[in-house]
Amino acid sequence: MQSIADQLRDSVPCDDADALLDDLAFWDAMRGFDCFNGGDATFVRAYAHTASVPQTLEDWADTFNGERAVARGENWYVIGPPAIVAALDAPPDAPKIAGDAGSPTKLTAEQDYLTTCTQFVASEGERYVNHPSGRNETAAQYDRLFPAVTAEVHAAVDSLGRDRIRKVPDTERWVAALSPIGPRLKAKCATAYEKVAATVSPVEGSP
Incomplete structure (x- = not known):
């Protein structure tokens, strides 16, 4: 990649x-x-x-x-x-195949959950950078939906450095500054899914 x-x-x-x-x-x-x-x-x-x-x-x-x-x-x-x-010069071993958006397939129930969990990670990461001592009003709900993920977000952001993120003046670019925590938190989301999988319904059209 x-x-x-x-x-x-x-x-x-x-x-x-x-x-x-x-x-x-x-x-x-x-x-x-x-x-x-x-x-x-x-x-x-x-x-x-x-x-x-x-x-x-x-x-x-x-x-x-x-x-x-x-x-x-x-x-x-x-x-x-x-x-x-x-004018794009595509890699020789990964050539261009089309100039359109293609036809997407449905996400599986697990992929849908992991996507939602990842989006929560981004949102909670940005919130924690701004308000490290506060708690989201819906924190308890997210703790049930994504077990142990919130604490992992806070630990990952602390390791990355909140001040480092805050030094980026354009908050629209914080998502890139936070992106190093992605692999760690996606692994945590996968662990959370194993705990709640029985309660997750497949999205419409998925197996």
Whole structure:
């Protein structure tokens, strides 16, 4: 993943970049970059599983227009200005296969749970950076839904350094600053799922 993401980054304007060491909005492992070039932004993503590409692109679908396009390979995609996307030099061992969002398959019940847990990790991580001594009003509910995950988020953010995150002036870019905790917390989410799996219903259309 990292090699593909690095090669894709090298083929787009990326002087000001945020490196993402995981996707804090989706269950699968990911490496990527948010590249900023003046008023333009280009987003590079490489996932561990091929199904994750159309599944995550579904969230971007409404943004594709005359000013934003997409190119994708089996397990990667690049979103950005059409001219930049058209000039993309894809890795030889991971060629471009399409210029659309593809057709996503349904998440399994486990993937759906892990995605929701990961999104909670991102939200709680940002909240904890700002208010380390406070508790979310729905903390008890999340503790039941994601056993032991909240404590792990706090420990991971402490290890990463709250001050380090707060030094990023644009809070929209905190997700990248927090991304190093992704692998650790996704493992914790997987452990939590094992504890509550019997109570998790499959999403509509999944096996």
